Amino acid sequence: MKLGILAAAFGSRAQINMELVSRAEQLGFDSAWTAEAYGNDAVSTSAWILARTQKLRVGTAIMQMPARSPAMTAMTAMTLDHLSGGRFLLGLGPSGPQVVEGWHGVPYGKPLTRTREYIAIIRKILAREEPLRFEGVHYQIPATGPAATGLGKPLKSILHGNPQIPIYTASISPNGLRCAGEVADGVFPLWMDPQRTELVTAHLEEGFAKAGGGKGLGQFAIQPGVMVAISDDIEKARMPAKMNMALYIGGMGARGKNFYNDYAKRLGYEEAAVKIQDAFLGGDRGAAVAAVPDELVDAINLIGTREQIRERLQAWREAGAKHHITTMLVGTRQPEALELLAEEML
Numbered sequence: 001m002k003l004g005i006l007a008a009a010f011g012s013r014a015q016i017n018m019e020l021v022s023r024a025e026q027l028g029f030d031s032a033w034t035a036e037a038y039g040n041d042a043v044s045t046s047a048w049i050l051a052r053t054q055k056l057r058v059g060t061a062i063m064q065m066p067a068r069s070p071a072m073t074a075m076t077a078m079t080l081d082h083l084s085g086g087r088f089l090l091g092l093g094p095s096g097p098q099v100v101e102g103w104h105g106v107p108y109g110k111p112l113t114r115t116r117e118y119i120a121i122i123r124k125i126l127a128r129e130e131p132l133r134f135e136g137v138h139y140q141i142p143a144t145g146p147a148a149t150g151l152g153k154p155l156k157s158i159l160h161g162n163p164q165i166p167i168y169t170a171s172i173s174p175n176g177l178r179c180a181g182e183v184a185d186g187v188f189p190l191w192m193d194p195q196r197t198e199l200v201t202a203h204l205e206e207g208f209a210k211a212g213g214g215k216g217l218g219q220f221a222i223q224p225g226v227m228v229a230i231s232d233d234i235e236k237a238r239m240p241a242k243m244n245m246a247l248y249i250g251g252m253g254a255r256g257k258n259f260y261n262d263y264a265k266r267l268g269y270e271e272a273a274v275k276i277q278d279a280f281l282g283g284d285r286g287a288a289v290a291a292v293p294d295e296l297v298d299a300i301n302l303i304g305t306r307e308q309i310r311e312r313l314q315a316w317r318e319a320g321a322k323h324h325i326t327t328m329l330v331g332t333r334q335p336e337a338l339e340l341l342a343e344e345m346l
Contacts, residue, residue: 001320003341004031006061006225006331007049014040018052023335025056027342031089033061033329038103043076050084059089061188061223061329062170065114066100070121070139071132078126078161086162091188092118093170096253112179114138119167119183126161130154168221172263174203181207186221188329190248190260191267191300194319199266201323217324224325226316227301228332230340234304239289241297246288249273250280269296306340313344 005024007016021032032053034045042060049058063073073092080088094100094111101108117136124132131154134141142152168186171177180187181204189200200222208215227244231237248260255277264273272293279287302309319325330341 001316001325001345002030002327003028003345004033004223004327004329005029005338006035006329007032008034008036008040008042008045010035010037010039014045016045016048017333018049020333020335020338021049021053021056024330024338025053027338028346029056029330029338029342030327031057031059031329033059033091035061036064036067038099043080046088047080047083050080050087053087055087057087057089058084059091059168061091061168061225062093063091064095064099064104065092065118066095066106066108067104070118071125071141073118074122074125074157074161075159077122077165078157078159081162081165082159088165089168090122090165091168091170093188096259097257098253109138112175115169115176115179116183119169122167123163125157126163126165128156128161131156166221168223172200173259176259177203178207178210180204181215181220182211183207185219186223186326189222189224191245191263192222192224192226192325193267193299194315194325195299196267197319197323197325199263220324221326222324223327223329224300225329225331227303228309228330228334228337228341229301229303230306230309230334230337231303232305234308237303238294238297241301241303242289242292245292245297246276246280246285249292250276250285250288255281264296267296267299269293272296302341309340310344313341317345 007021032049034042036042042063046058046060077090094114097108100106117139121134132141133154142154166185168188169180169184170188171180172189177200227241229237249264252258252260261273261277272291275291276288279291302312
């Protein structure tokens, strides 16, 4: 199993801990990943890291599709691929209706349809076999409709793109995972229990079957995010993970339409998921955090003493071997955590 580092941190200032990223590169980590929500963007931060590293592959986990046209994303990917010597990785996601409509000001639409169309357009641009034409639900190229001039001309990219640039999507819902298996080269499950991999792989297999052509786990990258913290004070060390999970399970979406809440239920924590959401939407974030079970935190993260982390890594090794979990995307602020993982996994 390869190791990647989650390099982006959300806050009032855009910043990258390059000392930590550089240490990951020295230790043999494969990749570094940036992200965006409604503050810093994922592209500038990826370019920053690419310019200051030599070997790390660097990707976006994720670029929000509704924020950019597919052609603009393809242009960005080709440019960073050329300038970095082929080290750029393209990760995409539909985001959610709160951000898409409340921040970007565009309709959320049909996210899976958008994903299929978006990736199809990017692949056409990278292949550069003919001038770009596309007729879909979300995208019509050249543009049509009452506001169009009718002067649009199908074009080929001036840059010669690399059709082998991998394209990943972020998903945890059954339909999203099926879509990823069908049209993408890999997927980012935000969380994953290495002992419940079927919650991800079963839906991917359905997508592979729809794609045909012998596609399967052997040609696909599963890259879950894992928070890692070495500490003797385990209760205190769990708190950042609990705060993050309370936000996602409780507040990332409306009641009845929250992918992360649904996923927590599928992981076996239905009662806790209800409590977390009730507390969060009721304005009591402290109660929401307190309702996140220790067992859930421990199932999807690596938090504890060195010995405890070493012991829990065995489940990840087995998942990697049996179910092709290709890369662990590590979220940590500790150089010693990177060093421990490199010692045990690389």
